[in-house]
Amino acid sequence: MSTLLAAARAASVAAARHPAMRRRVADPTISLALRALSDDAAPAPDAKDPYKIGKPFAAADQAPADATNVSATSAARKQYSVLPHRTSLTSRLWLDRYDKNNEEYKKVLEATGGNTAATAASAPRHLVLKRMKDSYISEVLPFRSNPHVKEEYCNYWGGLRIAKLLEDLDALAGSISYTHCDDGTPETPPLTIVTASVDRIDLLRPASLDRDMQVSGMVTYVGSSSMEITVNVEALDPDSQATADPILKAKFTMVARDPLTNKAVQVNPLVLDTDEERRLYSMGAELRSRKKLAATTSLFKQPPTPEERLVIHDLWLQSRQYSATNPPANIKWLGETTLQSAHLMQPQDRNIHGNVFGGILMKQAFELAFLAASVYSRGHPRFLAMDDITFRKPVPIGSILHFTAKVVYSRARSFQVQVTADVVDPATGQRDTTNTFMLTFGAGAKDGEVPTVMPRTYEESMLYLDGKRRWETGYEMARENQSALLEQW
Incomplete structure (x- = not known):
């Protein structure tokens, strides 16, 4: 564990031991109070409040006493109507984010009569030097100590439902980004921050619901308008409540946009004080370089290498040995591993910007990938990793999201599942790919091996090589x- 993260986490854990400061997922009774805000469709945005800054609750942990009497046109209704459909942790993070939208900016907006140009001119954005620890946020998932939260995240065999956790990771990355971009001026209009990509998610140890977990992260690299967010999930020691075992590590790239023009906005730069901070920053720069190299050498742009061409030829020779209809039990044709699903994107799936929440996309893609992995391996697969996911365009509410999953590569005990997400406009029939997910699964059984996936066409061979x-x-x-x-690999 790095000294920088260790110091930040030690302070977080010390604060968490104080009963007045412990940050845990909100009790399910709060969700019940919030549910009263979502019985009907949310009203149209207020033309005088384009930033959608409504009146927040008095505290992130407590709904207003008259929550059940909130009218359909109230500001609180606009903000919180979606929260009962999110996980407890994501709801908590979004509530905190709303609470940080200050009343001073609302007053400036009202004083200019809703003139957003005048508002922006009256409060220009200033760049502020930030340290990595300034954006550090940690939350506790009390699986061991809170049976309600444990039930919320439990899958059908009693383990952690990874798809739910993916929602929380995306929400936490967003909260960390907003914290880093805060310039300390209450009148400054808020930015729009979106998830540009999920660079990597690695499961390091089996995740058990028998222990509480801490989810934490901070900004570890910045570009001009982009930020790398490193998020860690760790098991807590049941006696000391200190972090013990790393469970999962994730890296997100978030991008800041102007809410009116949608143009890129420069984010606060990082000041590096320690060798550990410089090491983390250097790792972020190296990751950016690797992503650029991977993009330039992509099989969509460049032909396979000489070695990869030999692999394709060997696969073709092997495929000729098998009947197209009756291959051996340990051989699976790539095209026959496909599973599909379709979803109508509902208002309950939206994020604070009105588009589909990125965590929902990851959740739905993961669960289809898991089904494809289960059918392919004929058992209970173990999730190992998720690779470079780029969010190419926002997904609007009301569109149809079509997912296609297929196993594209296998080796020994593990295999790769590709999930393609296409957005379909029901009015025009136009179809656009918005995401491609790559997930690695293990066979799960102690000494089981998975079948060998075999491509039959050139296109399938490119998927295999990728x-x-x-x-x-x-x-x-x-x-x-x-x-x-x-x-497991």
């Missing part, structure tokens, strides 16, 4: 992170 590249990168990452699940 999966092979990502598997090899993921395996090296697992080794670098000293993953306790390395044998």
